Amino acid sequence: MKFILRHLKPILTILFIAIIFSGFTLVNPLEEKSFSKTNFALSTVISIKAFGNNSEKAVEAAMDRIQEIENRMSAYIEGSDVWNVNHSGSKEAVKVKPDTLQVVKRGLYYSRLTGGNFDITIKPLVDLWAINTERPRVPEPQQVNEAIKKIGYQKVQIDEKQGTIKLLQEGAGIDLGGIAKGYAADEVIRVLREHGIKRAYADLGGNVIVLGKKKIGLMEYITSWIRGKKVPREQDWKIGIQDPFKGRGLYMAIVEVSDKAVVTSGPYERNFEKDGKLYHHILSPYTGYPSASGLVSATIIADNSTDADALSTSLFLLGEEKGLQLIESQPGIEAITINQYKQVRITKGLEGKIRITDKEYQLK
Structure with missing residues (x-):
């Protein structure tokens, strides 16, 4: 027995190499089944990958739920809940679906928490700048001032018992662009879980959420075992933090998480240039212009994506000092900020848990 145990590893190594070079696909049937799909919704590219026997059905159901949310909560789809509220003006309360009411209520919570820096009634300014359209523009100062007068979360009245929403000022408008995508990500996870998915x-579009832990491939696991490395089969997901000065898919740092949402807000996705100046889509309800807080990226790590979505925008608008103070006061929420000088700041809970991969960036 001692002889067998002593020579087991070399024997397995030889056998493993023989399998690889023979082209035999013994490993493949043992790999976990998976299904992935990419779509365009919520004005961005959506990608979902789930692992397990029911993965295809689960992903399709999750994609359907995303489309349902967009059809209810988009301010620009005629007949949606939000469209109906905005077009009823201050005349009457509008009955909406329970999930729309839930997201509006949460949006109002963060509007109050941030003193109106994050504000779901930003629509008059969004329409004025038209940054999300093919014809963005720099409005006149007088137009900006007029739009600001129509903004204010206090202008939204909700009746939970009746399930209604009403605007209290003519010309006001709700835009859930800063929170609805986060809610959609949470619903993706809920739907996947309902279909028995434990890993996904x-x-x-910048709102990343993970379910469970990542399982490394069996071949990778066996190879690491042969090399004498104790690598766990299940590991945290490695999430890259977008480099705000480079193209999409290029990262400057990595965080490792499981069962978390990682949401980043920044000016690099939607912007336009006019007379040599760059204008981005994150508008300040107070100035009426794109935020000039000094940040170029704000990332939130949280248990759910709804909160992370709203807080990432809030952090970007508030800036380093006020923004990080707010995040530190929120239990279970962590943050990463990057300023225009490529200086990185993190909340206390992330110390030792972030790995900067680009030497141009330094922890401040």
Whole structure:
């Protein structure tokens, strides 16, 4: 027995190499089944990958739920809940679906928490700048001032018992662009779980959420075992933090998480240039212009994507000092900021848990 145990590893190594070079696909049937799909919704590219026997059905159901959310909560789809509220003006309360009411209520919570820096009634400014359209523009100062007068979360009245929403000022408007995508990501995870999925990830255009832990491939696991490395089969997901000065898919740092949402807000996705100046889509309800807080990226790590979505925008608008103070006061929420000088700041809970991969960036 001692002889067998002593020579087991060399024997397995020889056998493993023989399998690889023979082209035999013994490993493949043992790999976990998976299904992935990419779509365009919520004005961005959506990607979902789930692992397990029911993965295809689960992903399709999750994609359907995303489309349902967009059809209810988009301010620009005629007949949606939000469209109906905005077009009823201050005349009457509008009955909406329970999930729309839930997201509006949460949006109002963060509007109050941030003193109106994050504000779901930003629509008059969004329409004025038209940054999300093919014809963005720099409005006149007088137009900006007029739009600001129509903004204010206090202008939204909700009646939970009746399930209604009403605007209290003519010309006011709700835009859930800063929170609805986060809610959609949370719903993806809920739907996947209902279908028995225990391991998955989804990327909703900068809103990343992961379910469970990542399982490394069996071949990779065996190879590491042969080399004498104790590598666990299940590991945290490695999430890259977008480099705000480079193209999409290029990262400057990595965080490792499981069962978390990682949401980043920045000016690099939607912007336009006019007379040599760059204008981005994150508008300040107070100035009426794109935020000039000094940040170029704000990332939130949280248990759910709804909160992470709203807080990432809030952090970007508030800036380093006020923003990080707010995040530190929120239990279970962590943050990463990058300023225009490529200086990185993190909340206390992330110390030792972030790995900067680009030497141009330094922890401040």
